[in-house]
Amino acid sequence: MGEARQINTGTHFMMGNQACAEGVIAAGCGFAAGYPITPASEVFNALAKQLPKAGGTLLQTEDEISAVCAAIGASWAGLKSFTVTSGPGISLMQENIGLAVATETPLVIVDVQRLGPSTGVPSVGMAGDMVQVARGSHGDYQIIAICPESPQEMFDMTVQAFNLAEEYRVPVFVMAEGFVGHMRERVVIPDESQIKLVHRKITQGGEPLTRRDFLDPEVAPMPVFGRGLKTHVTSSCHDEYGMRNLSDPDVMHRYIMTPIEKILGKRDRIVEVEADHEGAKLVLVSYGVVSRSSRQAAAMARAAGLKVGTLRLKTAWPFPDKEVRAAAESADFILVLENNTGQMYPYIKAESAHACKIDFLGPQVLGQIHDPQYILAKIREIMK
Amino acid sequence: MSEKTHPLRKYMRPQVKKTTFCPGCGAGIITQALLRAIDELGLTMDDFVFVSGIGCSAWIPSPLFNADTLHTTHGRPIAFASGVKMGLPDKHVIVVSGDGDLSAIGGNHLIHAARRNIDMTVILVNNGIYGMTGGQTAPTTPHGLITITSPYGNAEHEFDISSLVTAAGASYVARWTAYHPRQMTKSIKKGIEKKGFAMIEAITQCPVQFGRVSKQGSAVNMMKNYKENGIRIEKAARMDASELLVKIVEGEFVDCDKPELISSSAAALQGPTGGSN
Amino acid sequence: MQKVTLFPQSCKGMEDCGICAFVCPKSLFVASEEMNETGYLPPMPPDEEKCTACGNCMIYCPDFAIAVEGGAVDGREE
Numbered sequence: 082m083g084e085a086r087q088i089n090t091g092t093h094f095m096m097g098n099q100a101c102a103e104g105v106i107a108a109g110c111g112f113a114a115g116y117p118i119t120p121a122s123e124v125f126n127a128l129a130k131q132l133p134k135a136g137g138t139l140l141q142t143e144d145e146i147s148a149v150c151a152a153i154g155a156s157w158a159g160l161k162s163f164t165v166t167s168g169p170g171i172s173l174m175q176e177n178i179g180l181a182v183a184t185e186t187p188l189v190i191v192d193v194q195r196l197g198p199s200t201g202v203p204s205v206g207m208a209g210d211m212v213q214v215a216r217g218s219h220g221d222y223q224i225i226a227i228c229p230e231s232p233q234e235m236f237d238m239t240v241q242a243f244n245l246a247e248e249y250r251v252p253v254f255v256m257a258e259g260f261v262g263h264m265r266e267r268v269v270i271p272d273e274s275q276i277k278l279v280h281r282k283i284t285q286g287g288e289p290l291t292r293r294d295f296l297d298p299e300v301a302p303m304p305v306f307g308r309g310l311k312t313h314v315t316s317s318c319h320d321e322y323g324m325r326n327l328s329d330p331d332v333m334h335r336y337i338m339t340p341i342e343k344i345l346g347k348r349d350r351i352v353e354v355e356a357d358h359e360g361a362k363l364v365l366v367s368y369g370v371v372s373r374s375s376r377q378a379a380a381m382a383r384a385a386g387l388k389v390g391t392l393r394l395k396t397a398w399p400f401p402d403k404e405v406r407a408a409a410e411s412a413d414f415i416l417v418l419e420n421n422t423g424q425m426y427p428y429i430k431a432e433s434a435h436a437c438k439i440d441f442l443g444p445q446v447l448g449q450i451h452d453p454q455y456i457l458a459k460i461r462e463i464m465k
Numbered sequence: 466m467s468e469k470t471h472p473l474r475k476y477m478r479p480q481v482k483k484t485t486f487c488p489g490c491g492a493g494i495i496t497q498a499l500l501r502a503i504d505e506l507g508l509t510m511d512d513f514v515f516v517s518g519i520g521c522s523a524w525i526p527s528p529l530f531n532a533d534t535l536h537t538t539h540g541r542p543i544a545f546a547s548g549v550k551m552g553l554p555d556k557h558v559i560v561v562s563g564d565g566d567l568s569a570i571g572g573n574h575l576i577h578a579a580r581r582n583i584d585m586t587v588i589l590v591n592n593g594i595y596g597m598t599g600g601q602t603a604p605t606t607p608h609g610l611i612t613i614t615s616p617y618g619n620a621e622h623e624f625d626i627s628s629l630v631t632a633a634g635a636s637y638v639a640r641w642t643a644y645h646p647r648q649m650t651k652s653i654k655k656g657i658e659k660k661g662f663a664m665i666e667a668i669t670q671c672p673v674q675f676g677r678v679s680k681q682g683s684a685v686n687m688m689k690n691y692k693e694n695g696i697r698i699e700k701a702a703r704m705d706a707s708e709l710l711v712k713i714v715e716g717e718f719v720d721c722d723k724p725e726l727i728s729s730s731a732a733a734l735q736g737p738t739g740g741s742n
Numbered sequence: 743m744q745k746v747t748l749f750p751q752s753c754k755g756m757e758d759c760g761i762c763a764f765v766c767p768k769s770l771f772v773a774s775e776e777m778n779e780t781g782y783l784p785p786m787p788p789d790e791e792k793c794t795a796c797g798n799c800m801i802y803c804p805d806f807a808i809a810v811e812g813g814a815v816d817g818r819e820e
């Protein structure tokens with residue numbers, strides 16, 4: 082068992098979902114669970130064929146609840162674990178995403194998003210789950226979510242997601258849109274030696290009552306099962322030793338706050354943006370596939386002499402608050418472009434409204450990708 | 466005199482001095498039946514991972530057992546345990562949870578794990594009620610019984626969980642009441658040793674909730690009922706439905722050997738089509 | 743040799759539990775008048791003369807409050 086690596090080094094013309102599966106294998110994933118759903122199925126389909134030969138195991142579950150639970154179980158068994166789904170599956174997983182957060186379980190969830198609400202249109206990609214992955218489980222918590230804009234990034238960010246999950250003992254989401262999952266482009270898979278991997282720290286012995294297995298802002302080593310560590314893991318409120326405690330208010334406070342602080346305290350190392358807005362009067366803020374249109378629109382505007390910049394949120398969660406604030410404080414106007422009706426808009430607005438004007442522009446028709454010309458027209462209207 | 470300890474104490478976390486159950490709760494009898502099975506097999510706690518859901522019964526291994534224990538969400542322990550087992554195929558994975566947990570909210574995981582024949586042992590603690598939440602109707606609550614959520618009598622019919630799991634494809638299924646803990650231990654041992662999906666349905670008293678709503682009252686009265694109405698499956702086969710109405714059918718529902726999920730997957734990969742690249 | 747050992751602090755009381763009394767074939771369990779730390783009334787030590795070390799009280803006690811040695815404790819069908 083253990084780590085599965087069988088890397089398809091080379092230059093490929095590849096679908097985003099296939100590139101994601103290649104990333105799963107390159108990252109050394111040991112266990113994948115999933116349930117068929119458009120537009121995500123190709124990831125699990127590819128893994129069904131490739132992962133067992135690369136030394137990993139795979140379970141097609143009876144539903145997405147079971148998929149996320151099995152992946153969490155396998156992570157406690159010591160494997161890098163993975164599941165992939167789309168919006169309806171994320172909705173079903175929510176309760177146990179909370180469990181993964183509360184038990185500090187490394188886990189990668191790829192969400193190839195589609196048009197909702199409800200069954201909606203399975204084959205049309207929209208960024209429909211941006212808030213539900215961060216806020217959809219009950220209680221207060223902090224996850225990590227990153228947003229690929231191309232098949233290449235489906236590979237790169239899938240590997241990155243495993244590294245972040247292992248380093249911080251937290252569920253990490255790759256927020257692909259169906260468009261990116263189904264897009265075919267050039268994908269370069271580097272040589273094995275060029276792919277940097279992070280492995281979780283594992284507890285080395287010691288009695289359970291003397292070990293601080295949980296609630297360390299610097300990330301406690303993980304007391305994985307099967308090594309005689311006699312680990313106690315519970316979804317209930319627990320202390321640093323993992324023991325259930327439903328009466329001490331200080332423990333309750335730490336149970337909620339430490340896993341949040343564990344991520345927010347390291348946000349400068351986690352958060353990534355692409356900022357190209359020096360001297361810009363108007364900054365286009367976007368993430369995911371819309372960033373491609375955003376860059377084109379900005380280039381067209383600049384060619385026409387307009388001072389337009391871009392800010393691409395590669396990380397959606399933890400929210401890039403400082404980076405958005407910096408853009409707002411240097412510009413006169415922020416225009417938020419999202420492939421939905423404005424899911425991240427309130428968060429962006431909260432960091433911008435004190436410093437500049439801000440507006441939102443969804444796609445011309447929901448379910449389509451922003452046309453750069455359409456963005457440009459809006460820019461001209463604002464800047465006239 | 467009191468340096469002596471209970472012979473099964475060695476399997477418990479040293480700081481946990483008591484079970485979490487109400488006086489007379491049968492969950493403690495099942496706890497002991499399970500620990501005795503491990504003891505008699507000569508295994509250690511390091512050979513196991515215990516997974517439980519939410520409910521009184523789910524607290525059997527957590528925090529009591531000095532082992533790797535995973536206390537999960539309501540209904541999902543079998544799903545978690547499936548991932549644990551796939552990651553640690555050489556460990557014995559045991560799920561302990563209630564009838565509501567495993568047959569209502571988690572019923573789908575139960576039948577699918579049985580169908581897959583994944584190697585694990587499920588101890589399904591059936592007290593016929595939602596104990597932890599205060600005596601609501603469960604899928605195991607007898608027809609007609611007045612409960613908190615069936616104040617005019619339960620209009621639904623109860624699951625025969627052992628038959629259900631047998632039909633779903635389990636390799637080993639047995640049912641015993643808390644009045645038959647020795648037989649239960651024997652079945653748990655068989656379940657642990659079985660390479661495949663095994664379930665032991667432990668019918669047990671919840672004197673506080675079920676005892677109250679059924680007016681059967683005390684733990685002892687409920688155990689008297691098990692003593693009087695427990696009937697072996699072999700004998701039950703010769704009786705008709707009306708005779709069986711108040712009876713509790715006990716014994717082994719199935720004990721067979723068939724390909725187990727993880728070993729089958731590994732074999733398929735090595736097989737004639739799987740070996741090539 | 744003493745056959746039955748009680749751990750009275752683990753007992754949850756003869757009033758609400760009393761399973762030991764129900765399963766002892768020799769009816770050797772009666773409640774003590776002394777409460778344990780948690781306020782329950784555990785049984786008094788059973789009469790060793792009459793005890794057959796059948797093991798019932800141990801195997802049925804839900805709270806690990808009784809240990810029995812020196813008899814046919816294991817593997818006996820009830």
Ligand SMILES: Cc1ncc(C[n+]2csc(CCOP(=O)(O)OP(=O)(O)O)c2C)c(N)n1
Pocket residue numbers: 519520521522523539562563564565566567590592594595596597598603
């Ligand atoms: C999703 C969810 N729904 C409901 C509950 C509340 N809940 C906790 S325990 C329980 C019932 C437990 O009944 P059972 O599984 O039979 O265990 P028992 O307490 O009877 O041993 C319920 C409904 C919950 N924790 N999670």
Ligand code: SF4
Pocket residue numbers: 485486487489490491492521522592596597670671672673674675
């Ligand atoms: S409520 Fe019922 S099932 Fe729960 S501990 Fe008490 S007696 Fe046992």
Ligand code: SF4
Pocket residue numbers: 489752753754755756759760761762763784785802803804805806807808
């Ligand atoms: S069976 Fe055990 S817990 Fe119950 S009364 Fe007897 S000694 Fe106490």
Ligand code: SF4
Pocket residue numbers: 746765766767768769770788792793794795796797798799800810
């Ligand atoms: S061992 Fe048997 S006879 Fe002796 S006290 Fe216990 S139940 Fe009674």
Ligand SMILES: [Mg+2]
Pocket residue numbers: 520563564565590591592593594595596603
């Ligand atoms: Mg119950």
